[in-house]
Amino acid sequence: MAYPESYYAARESWRDWRIEARELLHLAQVARGARVLEVGCGGGGLLRMLHDRGARAVGIDTPGRALDLARARPAGERESRGVGGGILLPPCSLAPLLVEVGEGDALPFRADTFDAIVGQHVIEHLPDVNAALREWRRVLKPNGYIALATPNARYPDPAHFADAAHARVFSPTEIREVVTRAGFVVAACFTAFPFLSRTRALRACGVIAYRAFQHAPYFATRGRTIMLAAHKSGN
Numbered sequence: 518m519a520y521p522e523s524y525y526a527a528r529e530s531w532r533d534w535r536i537e538a539r540e541l542l543h544l545a546q547v548a549r550g551a552r553v554l555e556v557g558c559g560g561g562g563l564l565r566m567l568h569d570r571g572a573r574a575v576g577i578d579t580p581g582r583a584l585d586l587a588r589a590r591p592a593g594e595r596e597s598r599g600v601g602g603g604i605l606l607p608p609c610s611l612a613p614l615l616v617e618v619g620e621g622d623a624l625p626f627r628a629d630t631f632d633a634i635v636g637q638h639v640i641e642h643l644p645d646v647n648a649a650l651r652e653w654r655r656v657l658k659p660n661g662y663i664a665l666a667t668p669n670a671r672y673p674d675p676a677h678f679a680d681a682a683h684a685r686v687f688s689p690t691e692i693r694e695v696v697t698r699a700g701f702v703v704a705a706c707f708t709a710f711p712f713l714s715r716t717r718a719l720r721a722c723g724v725i726a727y728r729a730f731q732h733a734p735y736f737a738t739r740g741r742t743i744m745l746a747a748h749k750s751g752n
Contacts, residue, residue, distance in 0.1 A: 528559075528560075528562075529560065529562035532721075532724050532725070533709075533710055533724045533741075533742070534562075534637075536709065536724065536727070537637055537666045537709070537742060537744070538562065538563050538566055538637065539566075540664075540666070540709070540744050541563070541635045541637060541664045541665075541666055541744070542566060542567070542570065542635070542664075544662070544664035544704075544705060544744060544745075544746035545633035545634075545635050545662045545663070545664035545746065546633065546662055547567065547570055547572050547632075547633055548570075548571075548572075548632075549570065549571030549572070550571060550572070550573065551572045551573065551632040551633060552572070552573045552575070552630060552631045552632050552633075552658075553567050553572045553573065553574050553575070553631060553632060553633045553634070553635065554574075554575050554576075554577065554624075554626070554630075554631045554633070554634045554635070554656065555567065555574065555575070555576045555577070555634075555635050555636070555637075556577055556634060556635070556636040556639050556649075556653070557577070557578055557636055557637070557638070557639030557642070558576025558577060558578050558615070559578065559637075561576065561613070561615075563576075563635065563637055564576045564613040564615075565613070567613070567635075568613050574613045574614070575613070575614045575615075575616060575626075575631075576613055576614070576615050576616070577615075577616045577618050577624070578615075578618070579618060623652060624652050624653075624655075624656050626656045627656070628655050628656060629656070629657070629658045629659065630656045630657075630658070631656055631657050631658060631661060632657075632658055632661050632662075633657075633661055633662045633663070633664065634653050634656075634657055634661070634662075634663045634664075635663070635664045635665075636663070636664075636665050636666070636667075637665075637666045638666055638667060638668070639665075639667075640665055640667050640687075640692075641667050641668055641683045641684065641685060641686050641687065642682055642683060642684055643684060644684050646684075646685065646695055647695065647698065647699060650695065650696065650699035650700075650701070651699055651700070653699075654699055654700050654701065654749055657749045658749070659749060659751075660748050660749060661748065661749050662704070662746055662747065662748050662749075663696070663701060663745075663746070663747050663748075663749075664744075664745070664746045665692070665696075665743070665744070665745045665746075666742050666743070666744055667686075667687060667692060667742070667743050667745075668683070668686050668687075668741065668742065668743070669686075669687075669688065669689065669708050669738075669739070669740060669741060669742060669743045670686045670687055670688040670691070671688050671689065671708075671738055671739050672708075672712060672739060672740065672741045673712040673739060674712050674715065677741065678741070687743065688738075689706055689707075689708060689738050689743055692706070692743055692745055693706050693745070696745065696747050697747075700749065700750055700751060701747035701748060701749060701750060702747055702748055702750045703745065703746070703747045704746045704747055704748055705744070705745065705746040706743065706744070706745045706746075707731055707737070707740075707743075707744055708731070708736075708737065708738055708739060708740025708741070708742060708743055708744070709727045709731070709740045709741065709742045709744055710723050710724050710727050710740050710741040710742055711723045711727065711730040711733075711736040711739060711740050711741075712739060712740075712741065723741075727740065
């Protein structure tokens, strides 16, 4: 996911990014003091929102310019590199912690560490989604939540998010199935930002008024972004 620094700097000013971020925090049921992992923390914008809510936030990403940018922006308490060691969070830390990980699916955390895991436009980049979800489930506490935002394969204008770095773009049905197979119970799955036109004004209208279209039969499964929440089932 090698995007230029300008991309990470700009995207947090986009209205749709801010809407997705707020929805993710709601879907993940983030409360003050909760331990929350952001997978693919990019430039650190969502980490700062977690910090502002009083969550004990941890962001992970592969080495690159995005992680450098995230390091420079939140006031992190400490930082760790690599995938060894079974990292534990400081007991009273609220400052975001940044962790550099390799390209594999293994996470450097002990089982049952986090209350919630969030991922904003990251799951579509993963070459082995099943392995990643199993690992996320391992580090999640019993009944903990994952909350995901990902492009929708049923969006009528797929060129809008065409990206060579995408390993797979899911439909709502497909993302529900893959999450369920990994041992989660889906609590919510809906789409946001309906396709109204290719014109900029109507695209903007679809972002601003996205809630008005969520229950309309044609638009309900065809929004640009899938928002999904699921909780860990069993042990």
